[in-house]
Every structure is written in C-alpha cells, then in structure tokens.
Amino acid sequence: MSKRGDQKRQQLLAAAANRFWRHGYGSTSLADIAKDAGVPLGNVYYYFRTKQDIATGVADIFVAETQDMLEEVAEAEADPRRRVLGLLRRLSQSSRSRVDHGCPIALAVRDFRSEAPKASARAAESFELLTGFIGRELQRTGSRPSVALAKAREIVVEWQGGISLAHALGDATVLAESFRRAEQRLIQI
Template sequence: MKGNAAKGKQKRGAQRRDALIQAAAALFWIKGYSGTSLADVAKTSGVPLGNLYYYYKTKADLALGVANFFVDETTQLIEAVSQEKSDPRERLRFLVERMRATQGKRLSYGCPISAACRDFRETAPEASARAGESFALLIAFIAQELAKTGRKPSVALVKARHVIAEWQGGIALAHGLQQPNVLAETYARMERTLSG
C-alpha cells in the first residue's frame, strides 16, 4: 500500500514539474523572461506558488528547466526524423517539413529557442547556453546527414550552419513583418540548399 502511495506522489510530482515547464516555456516565449513572474507561471500551470518553489528554487532554475525541455524536444525531433526515413536526403526533407509545421506560432512570437538564448543570458547564463545546444544539435544532425550524401565534412558543417541561420533569419523577418510568405520562402530555400 505504501508503495502505491509513493508511486502516486511521484507521478503527481512529475505532472506538476511538467506543467510548470510547459507554462514557463509558453510564458517566457510570449511575454518574455523578464515580463513573466513565478506567480504567472504558477497560475498558468495550476500549481500553487508555494509548491513551485519545491521544484524550482529560483527563476533561473526554471529557465534551465525550460532550456532542458528545448534540448529534449530537439533530440526527440531528430530521433523521430531518423526513425521515419533511412535515406539522408529524405531525412533532411522530412526535417524541414517538421520545422515548417511550427511556423504559425513562430510567425506570431518568433523562435522560442532564440528568445531563450537572448533573454536568459544575463540572469541565467547556464540556461542560455543550454538552450543554444538545441541549435548545435540541429547543426550536427544536418551536417552528419549531408556528409552521408558525399559532401566533405567541413562543407557539410558550413551548409548545416547556413540552413539554421536561414531558418532563424526567416523566423525573425517573418515575425517582424508579420508576413507568412517570408517563412514559406525560407523553407523553400532551406530545401534547395539541403538537396543541392
């Protein structure tokens, strides 16, 4: 009986932690890190403010949790793309398709990873660096797949960086201009770069 109670408590704890991270990620993205209070996160997550401190002692700790969430999401994306397709070119096309699927929110709010890197840097530098690892993972994956198509590793790395820079620039410009066609053009250029 005690074992079941302990498992139930652990499950509730994991659910609360997840709710806090989901709420913080959304609020930091939409309202900005400095514009979001821990009380905002608690209210949005449905977790009492006093309980929030049990999981995250400081806002910087919560920022690190959000950054870890971004890295986990990126890792899961790469794993899903790798399992879905076996051909490197098909994997890269599928990766761009998956990125394209998130364009609506990015048009509205910009890139959450980029925002985290920028917004966390001053008061939560560890979280800023950790969020940036999401970009490093994408670059490494793209470079690896490009190398499998016969490109030299150094050329593959430069192309991979170019693609991620294109993606981020397209998001920033589309968000700033509020023009969805800018992102559509960006994804088309990314596909051409990766297939050429």
C-alpha cells in the same frame, strides 16, 4: 518525486515555457508561472528554488524535444537528403506560431543569457543538435566535413532568419520562402 509531483513540475515548466516565449523571461514572474500552471505560488518553491532553475528546466525540454524530433526523422528515412528534407518539413509545421511569436528557443537563448547563462547555453544546445544532425547527413551525401558543416549552418540560419523576418513583418510567406530556399540548397548539394 511522486507521479503527481512530477506532473505539477511539468505543468510549471510548460507554463514557464509559454510565458517566456510570449512575454519574455524578464517580464515573467514566478507568480505568473504559478497562476498559469494552476499551482499555488508557495508550492513553486517545492519544485524549483529559483526562476533560473525553471529556465534550465525549460531549456532541458527544448533539448529533449529536439533530440526526439531528430530521432524520429532519422528513423523515418534512410536517405540523408530525405532526412534533412523531413526535418525541414517537421520544422515548418510550427510556422504559424513562429510568425506570431518568434522562435522560443532563440528567444530563450537571448533572454536567459544575462540572468540564467547556464540555461541559455543549454537552450543553445538545440541549435547545435540541429546543425550537427544536418551536417552529418550532408557528409553522408559525400560532402567534406567542413563543407557539410557550413551548409548545415546555412540551412539553420535560413530557417532562423526566416522566422525573425516573418515575425517582424507578421508575414508567413517570408518563412515559407525560407523553407523553399533551404530545400533548394539541399537539391544543389
């Protein structure tokens, strides 16, 4: 695909990701995505055969962005606890949009499940990456693998639960409290 073609493909994926997040997968049409991307509807089929293919492309973006973020966090700090704290701080930078719209990855996992199950599973890999990273870092602090994994899941659940409740209530304080609890758990490990 040409450079321009790749740019159009990325525009379509960005528009789709935003639409899916704000309006839901089921409520988003290919025409909506094309309009938001500034691409004629007929051209969408040049880049994607189906809406499910677009969902998979969006899920691929989530995984790639998660991988990139984890690599940046790992490069920025050698201490395992500081790495996890750094990750929590990175995640907290998007708090306002999460309060307003929920977690785009969690929503994609849910919304894609019935019509695009492969895309749903692919989006869920972002959570596996986060949990795995935190678990490995906690093992480096001396925690047994099973304990580290349980603590890693606890941290991700705290974050995701905070997003859900903050979104439901429209209250950013709820999410800020979740991040503080997650940081406190790290100190106790």
